[in-house]
Amino acid sequence: MNIEERVKAIISEQLEVPLDSLTAETTFEEIDADSLDIVELVMALEEEFDLEISDQEIENIKTIGDIVNYIESRI
Amino acid sequence: MGHNGAAITGCGAALPERRLTNRDLEKMVDTSDRWILERTGIRERRLLEEGLSTVDLSERAARDALDGAGIKPHELELILVATVTPDYPLPAAACCLQARLGAFRAAAMDVAAGCSGFIYALAVADQFIRSGAYRNVLVVGVEIPSRIVDWSDRSTCVLFGDGAGAVVMQPADGERGLVAFELGADGRGREHLYIPAGGTVLPTSAETVQRQLHYVKMNGTEIFRFAVRIVQETLERLLEKSHLDYGDLDHLFLHQANLRIIESIRKKLRLPREKVPVHVDRYGNMSAAAIPVALFEEKAAGRLKEGDLLAAVAFGAGLTWGGILMRW
Numbered sequence: 001m002n003i004e005e006r007v008k009a010i011i012s013e014q015l016e017v018p019l020d021s022l023t024a025e026t027t028f029e030e031i032d033a034d035s036l037d038i039v040e041l042v043m044a045l046e047e048e049f050d051l052e053i054s055d056q057e058i059e060n061i062k063t064i065g066d067i068v069n070y071i072e073s074r075i
Numbered sequence: 076m077g078h079n080g081a082a083i084t085g086c087g088a089a090l091p092e093r094r095l096t097n098r099d100l101e102k103m104v105d106t107s108d109r110w111i112l113e114r115t116g117i118r119e120r121r122l123l124e125e126g127l128s129t130v131d132l133s134e135r136a137a138r139d140a141l142d143g144a145g146i147k148p149h150e151l152e153l154i155l156v157a158t159v160t161p162d163y164p165l166p167a168a169a170c171c172l173q174a175r176l177g178a179f180r181a182a183a184m185d186v187a188a189g190c191s192g193f194i195y196a197l198a199v200a201d202q203f204i205r206s207g208a209y210r211n212v213l214v215v216g217v218e219i220p221s222r223i224v225d226w227s228d229r230s231t232c233v234l235f236g237d238g239a240g241a242v243v244m245q246p247a248d249g250e251r252g253l254v255a256f257e258l259g260a261d262g263r264g265r266e267h268l269y270i271p272a273g274g275t276v277l278p279t280s281a282e283t284v285q286r287q288l289h290y291v292k293m294n295g296t297e298i299f300r301f302a303v304r305i306v307q308e309t310l311e312r313l314l315e316k317s318h319l320d321y322g323d324l325d326h327l328f329l330h331q332a333n334l335r336i337i338e339s340i341r342k343k344l345r346l347p348r349e350k351v352p353v354h355v356d357r358y359g360n361m362s363a364a365a366i367p368v369a370l371f372e373e374k375a376a377g378r379l380k381e382g383d384l385l386a387a388v389a390f391g392a393g394l395t396w397g398g399i400l401m402r403w
Contacts, residue, residue: 036335039299
């Protein structure tokens with residue numbers, strides 16, 4: 001799996017949304033994820049990719065693509 | 076000579092009568108029942124009536140715990156009060172409670188470890204009993220956050236509630252009692268949850284009052300991340316040092332700060348709902364009172380049975396964390 005697929009799989013599991021409904025352009029607003037959902041998701045991603053994502057970076061996350069780009073830039 | 080560890084032999088709880096619902100809060104700050112419920116799981120909280128203080132509420136919980144243990148106040152040798160909202164900045168709430176109870180043989184001190192305070196105090200009590208120094212220790216967890224939150228700050232004022240819980244700890248018989256404890260702190264996170272003024276950094280002045288620096292300030296995101304991580308780590312260390320497994324736990328008492336934190340942890344650990352008591356929906360975050368009130372309620376409901384293995388884990392300002400394993 002590439003990074004985007006891994007990220008989507010985690011989002012699908014964590015937020016209980018169908019995997020095939022997720023694209024890079026999907027915003028967290030669209031899948032009804034609030035700030036705490038995003039924090040939980042970030043924690044799961046930190047574990048999966050063994051990196052740390054700071055609070056400021058969390059605030060800049062709007063779409064799934066934002067997360068994928070961020071992770072790609074870090075590993 | 077050392078003795079066995081300590082067991083809880085009596086417990087009590089006291090909650091103010093006055094309820095504040097999310098609907099009531101809608102009239103006070105720009106918030107909604109739905110917003111509060113979705114993000115915190117809180118429906119209502121209790122507020123201490125005007126004119127009453129920390130010790131008024133503590134006394135009720137303490138007397139019930141003493142009755143449960145079948146001892147009188149004058150038999151107490153140590154009173155520990157876990158709180159960050161004492162009657163006065165000085166002296167300790169434990170001294171005020173000692174006088175109220177007439178427990179004049181008891182030493183008395185507060186344990187200020189934020190929401191982890193009750194767990195810290197249980198560990199302190201256990202050590203005094205284990206060493207053979209004391210046999211009758213009263214441990215109270217009490218918090219009156221309504222007097223230190225900014226009622227115009229919608230991000231914090233909706234979260235907290237007032238309450239008190241108390242236990243008596245005595246030397247354990249047989250298998251009962253505290254099996255292990257695990258305490259920790261990381262003071263680098265001290266400003267994630269704190270009151271800026273009123274200490275030696277910013278002594279109270281007209282200006283600190285005017286700038287509203289005597290209220291609780293919180294970075295919720297940081298606390299959420301910290302909580303989910305530290306509870307798991309603490310539990311793992313407790314179980315490891317006791318050669319036990321998650322499957323051995325009959326009850327997991329978690330600090331009741333936010334239902335989302337509780338659920339996040341519960342799901343990660345794959346524990347069923349009935350093993351993880353929840354009262355944050357009814358009482359909000361009662362800080363150091365959350366765990367003793369839950370112990371009292373579970374016992375009163377008949378769900379906490381002799382021989383059950385329970386873990387209790389809390390986290391809070393400091394940052395601090397603490398966990399205990401106990402055979403009931």
